[in-house]
Amino acid sequence: MLERTVRIGSTHGLHARPAKLFTQAAAASGATVTLSKSGGDPVNAASILGVISQGIDHGDEVTLVVDGGDESAVLDSLIELLSTDHDE
Amino acid sequence: MMEITGTGIGQGVAVGPIVRMAEPLPEPVDRPSDLDPEREGERAKASLSVVAHELTERGARAGGAAKDVLEAQAMMAEDPSLIDEVTARLADGKTAERAVFEAFASYRELLAGMGGYMAERAADLDDISQRVIAHLLKLPAPGVPDPGHPFVLVARDLAPADTATLDLDQVLGLVTVDGGPTSHTAILAREKSIVAIVGAADASGLADGDTVIVDAANGLVVSGPSPDEIAAAEARIAERAALEAAPVTPGALADGTAVPLLANLGSADGAAEALRLGAEGVGLFRTEFLFLGADTAPSVTEQQAQYTRLLTAFAGRKVVVRVLDAGADKPLAFLNDAHEDNPALGLRGIRALRHAEVILREQLTALAAADAATDADLWVMAPMIATVEETRYFTGLAKELGIRVAGVMVETPSAALVADRVLAACDFASIGTNDLTQYTMAADRLLGTVATLQDPWHPAVLRLIADVGAAGAEIGKPVGICGEAAADPLLAAVLVGLGATSLSMSPSALADVRASLARYSLSDAKTLAQAALAAEGAAEARAAAQSAASEITTVREAAP
Numbered sequence: 001m002l003e004r005t006v007r008i009g010s011t012h013g014l015h016a017r018p019a020k021l022f023t024q025a026a027a028a029s030g031a032t033v034t035l036s037k038s039g040g041d042p043v044n045a046a047s048i049l050g051v052i053s054q055g056i057d058h059g060d061e062v063t064l065v066v067d068g069g070d071e072s073a074v075l076d077s078l079i080e081l082l083s084t085d086h087d088e
Numbered sequence: 089m090m091e092i093t094g095t096g097i098g099q100g101v102a103v104g105p106i107v108r109m110a111e112p113l114p115e116p117v118d119r120p121s122d123l124d125p126e127r128e129g130e131r132a133k134a135s136l137s138v139v140a141h142e143l144t145e146r147g148a149r150a151g152g153a154a155k156d157v158l159e160a161q162a163m164m165a166e167d168p169s170l171i172d173e174v175t176a177r178l179a180d181g182k183t184a185e186r187a188v189f190e191a192f193a194s195y196r197e198l199l200a201g202m203g204g205y206m207a208e209r210a211a212d213l214d215d216i217s218q219r220v221i222a223h224l225l226k227l228p229a230p231g232v233p234d235p236g237h238p239f240v241l242v243a244r245d246l247a248p249a250d251t252a253t254l255d256l257d258q259v260l261g262l263v264t265v266d267g268g269p270t271s272h273t274a275i276l277a278r279e280k281s282i283v284a285i286v287g288a289a290d291a292s293g294l295a296d297g298d299t300v301i302v303d304a305a306n307g308l309v310v311s312g313p314s315p316d317e318i319a320a321a322e323a324r325i326a327e328r329a330a331l332e333a334a335p336v337t338p339g340a341l342a343d344g345t346a347v348p349l350l351a352n353l354g355s356a357d358g359a360a361e362a363l364r365l366g367a368e369g370v371g372l373f374r375t376e377f378l379f380l381g382a383d384t385a386p387s388v389t390e391q392q393a394q395y396t397r398l399l400t401a402f403a404g405r406k407v408v409v410r411v412l413d414a415g416a417d418k419p420l421a422f423l424n425d426a427h428e429d430n431p432a433l434g435l436r437g438i439r440a441l442r443h444a445e446v447i448l449r450e451q452l453t454a455l456a457a458a459d460a461a462t463d464a465d466l467w468v469m470a471p472m473i474a475t476v477e478e479t480r481y482f483t484g485l486a487k488e489l490g491i492r493v494a495g496v497m498v499e500t501p502s503a504a505l506v507a508d509r510v511l512a513a514c515d516f517a518s519i520g521t522n523d524l525t526q527y528t529m530a531a532d533r534l535l536g537t538v539a540t541l542q543d544p545w546h547p548a549v550l551r552l553i554a555d556v557g558a559a560g561a562e563i564g565k566p567v568g569i570c571g572e573a574a575a576d577p578l579l580a581a582v583l584v585g586l587g588a589t590s591l592s593m594s595p596s597a598l599a600d601v602r603a604s605l606a607r608y609s610l611s612d613a614k615t616l617a618q619a620a621l622a623a624e625g626a627a628e629a630r631a632a633a634q635s636a637a638s639e640i641t642t643v644r645e646a647a648p
Contacts, residue, residue: 015209
């Protein structure tokens with residue numbers, strides 16, 4: 001199990017397109033991935049409703065936990081997605 | 089062949105097969121399921137998956153930004169957290185329909201509670217939920233259908249959101265069972281140049297796949313037309329396309345009398361399109377878009393930037409801006425949040441602004457500053473004026489804050505009846521025919537049941553317009569028309585005959601009105617106006633004007 005914290009790069013936060021790209025990737029990774037907003041309960045990262053209902057904004061810190069599969073590769077690619085600004 | 093009548097919007101014609109819009113589904117009843125939870129779970133998952141697949145496919149067809157939105161919706165339909173919520177409810181013995189409904193509703197509440205952008209996504213969830221439940225019940229999906237080929241849409245009525253998202257490459261025409269000429273559907277159809285007939289009560293009998301001619305100019309839906317009728321309709325479609333492609337000239341009567349043709353705009357975004365269609369300026373710029381949906385009024389600086397954008401686009405031309413017209417069907421909490429039983433008769437328009445004068449002062453200040461910074465000819469007017477005293481209040485304040493030309497909208501019979509005194513106290517009048525008709529006929533413009541009374545052709549309405557026209561001519565002040573009436577080509581000529589000096593309308597109507605005015609001299613227009621004024625009712629007035637018009641054209645064609 002691997003864990004890392006990252007700051008959200010998208011200008012309008014983690015909803016709509018960025019949330020879709022992220023949850024698609026989380027679902028496709030084959031691993032169990034959870035996401036939690038600083039201090040909040042972890043939600044299933046493959047659930048777009050779970051993710052957007054966290055109301056995560058640009059600059060917010062979120063923690064990812066990856067369990068199973070090629071953990072470090074999955075974590076790297078998901079962190080990359082979260083720190084990129086998809087609203088540019 | 090069968091003919092169905094309704095109120096035509098615009099002058100267009102369309103031919104095509106019908107696709108009906110399904111009615112919204114009722115909330116699924118909360119009753120114990122006859123099936124076991126596993127079987128219900130399979131049903132739910134199958135329908136969720138079908139809907140997700142459909143949404144993905146629609147996204148792939150649409151491309152662009154719509155693709156992302158539809159793909160996100162598809163993911164919501166198969167969301168693992170949502171499926172957990174459904175499964176938990178099925179374990180309690182609920183039906184798949186009810187479990188899906190409740191699971192979506194729980195997320196809906198969550199998102200709606202977050203406000204802003206998230207709250208808008210709540211409506212997406214309603215749409216997905218309805219689609220899944222419709223699939224479970226083997227009913228057609230609600231909302232605007234997407235059959236994958238061009239079609240004529242038949243609906244009871246459309247929500248503004250439905251109309252706004254219509255794919256104009258696919259929707260050839262629109263027929264609604266409910267709604268009148270001033271309903272929101274009609275206004276949006278006019279704005280987007282959709283060939284439409286509203287209030288066609290018998291259209292509920294039309295079946296999917298029937299070929300129809302939608303003849304908006306004559307307010308007629310012809311179902312099962314003959315090949316000759318189809319050929320004639322197609323010839324008219326080609327003729328109108330040619331008319332729209334013709335070079336744009338300033339609005340004028342046959343004898344050369346100039347009648348400036350102006351555009352009604354709701355935001356600065358429409359300026360380029362209005363100019364392309366031949367608008368000689370703006371006759372009604374609605375400023376509500378700056379305020380609706382906001383928690384507080386926008387700042388002077390923010391407003392000034394928007395006004396500057398508009399005035400820059402119309403440099404050297406006339407732009408008539410209406411100050412905030414809120415209240416009634418456009419409530420604004422920061423202006424007036426008191427409950428009113430009859431909001432159309434309540435604290436709206438200038439009354440509401442006077443109640444919150446700081447908002448009016450800021451708007452006038454922003455307008456004056458934008459005017460000073462640009463080259464357009466800015467006129468500013470107040471909505472819902474009922475008295476001479478209100479006229480003095482508004483023009484006094486406008487002049488004090490640096491507005492050069494200040495006028496009023498004539499929308500109440502009282503303002504029309506004392507138009508000579510109202511006009512003496514301001515620089516110009518602009519007649520808002522939708523509200524003037526509503527108040528003259530005592531018929532709520534949003535109420536389908538009284539839609540037939542909502543007709544600006546009624547001689548009572550025309551009489552009031554004639555009074556304002558005469559008062560304007562008497563003291564030499566302009567009287568414009570900025571209501572849907574100006575977009576009706578024949579009525580436009582009648583209005584000029586009644587004394588209107590300019591006409592403002594949705595840009596899409598400009599070509600038809602320009603062509604119509606060019607057919608009549610000023611004395612012809614007065615003849616048309618007298619024929620309409622002398623009639624008993626709206627239908628008779630229209631018929632009288634039509635008959636006078638055909639006489640005029642016949643005589644002219646017979647002349648050497």
